[in-house]
Amino acid sequence: MFDPEYLLAQVPGLLRGLGMTLVVTAISIALAAAIGLVGAAMRIQRVPVLSQLAAAYVELIRNTPILVQLFFLFYGLPAVGMKMSLFWTGVVCLTLWGGAYQIENLRGGLAAVDRGLREAALALNLRPRNFMRYVAVPVALRVSLPSMLNTAISQLKNSSYLQTIGLAELTFVALDRVATDFRALEMFAALGVIYVALVFALSAVAARLETRLNRPYAT
Amino acid sequence: MALLFDNWVFISKGLVETFKLAGVSLLCATLLAVVLGTVSLLRVPYLGKVIRGAVELFRAVPLIVNIFFFYFVAPTLGMDLSPFASVSLGLSLWGGANGTEIVRGGLTSISAHQWQSARALGLTTWQVFRFIVWPQALKSILPPYAGLLTLMVQGTSLGALVGVGEFLRTGQIIVERTAVMQGESPAFVVYSAVLLTYFVICSCISQLSRHLERRFRAAAWAEAPRPLRME
DSSP, X not given: OOOHHHHHHXXXXXXXXHHHHHHHHHHHHHHHHHHHHHHHHHHHHTOTTHHHHXXXXXXXXXXXXXXXXXXXIIIIHHHTTOOOOHXXXXXXXXXXXXXXXXXXXXXXXXXXXXXHHHHHHHHTTOOHHHHIIIIIHHHHHHHXXXXXXXXXXXXXXXXGGGGGGTOXXXXXHHHHHHHHHOOHHHHHHHHHHHHHHHHHHHHXXXXXXXXXHTGGGOO | OHXXXXXXXXXXXXXXXXXXXXXXXXXXXXXXXXXXXXXXXXXXTTHHHHHHHHHHHHHHSOHHHHHHHHHHHHHHTTOOOOHHHHHHHHHHHHHHHHHHHHHHHHHHTSOHHHHHHHHHTTOOHHHIIIIIIHHHHHHHHHHHXXXXXXXXXXXGGGHHHHTOOOHHHHHHHHHHHHHHHHSSOOHHHXXXXXXXXXXXXXXXXXXXXXXXXXXXXXXXXXXXXXXXXXX
């Protein structure tokens, strides 16, 4: 029933899909972190208008299914003349989704920055911008890192949603084979193993990064 | 607007289906989470490891793969699952795994002293859970659990991919039908409306959970000085 040889024959295709998954995810993780940084800074500095916009954006993304967001980007926007390639629709979707969560993650970290630090920075005549850059963000990053890495891992898992619009990533490749060859068990076993391995690898990287960043505080 | 009026019976059917899906999955997931979360605290040999393994597996695999797994693999194993059943099964197990993690985290946050004191007073394991650990742990379990609930409601939209006639599928069908009949795609309007609807539902749940949390905290304060009543 389970045919290892069939699975072996599918390895090249799956690897191509895996490559696409990794590329889309990597770009989205980086962009989402950037959105998170800017958005959280706006929220915490209470920049008028932009702060409220960021808050609305976060609420909207967190309270709607990513699948509907994707359909909106892929079917809804082209209907009013905004066309993007398949690849960039995927990147934009994952980035917007992750960005909202990263804003919240970083905001939590920034809120945890000691008040005394802000007062000290003010006393030293640091501009708010420089306070953020040299004091608050480095401290906040350490606090937020675990949750930020969790969001990054979720972005990796959510890249599988992109199969619904036909982007040839890992899940798409596997389901495509299932549709033609009807060997569901093999393909899903492969999918399971690959995703679990990817998530565990990312978690391991996350754990190392955490220890590295906490080294100054280690006893 | 005309789209809404023309299709409102169809749309409300989709919404009902979404709520049914969410309700069934939530019920099964909560049952799984409470039982597995509690059991994994009991230090039963091997069982704890098995539960952790299963939880890690279901958390690591994307939800969409999870649901497709039951949709495609169950028939090859001789099980005949309807689309509705395969989605609720996938969603329940996914929610159960995440819920187990939340429950376990909440229960382990209760300090060992509580256990030792309760034991010293002669309470049985069941009584410790029922009267000491669970009431206190609920405070830290409830907020993340409400978050999980919104994620599960959002997860029901995956039903659209395997042919459950839930809310997103309803929207898809309306888009296709109108595009064929009128020659232009109402995708932008329809998907905006779908987004908005999910937003309202999930925001309500978030608000409700915040409210409950506050109420709960107040109630816990009021009840604290009273002696424990035991059957």
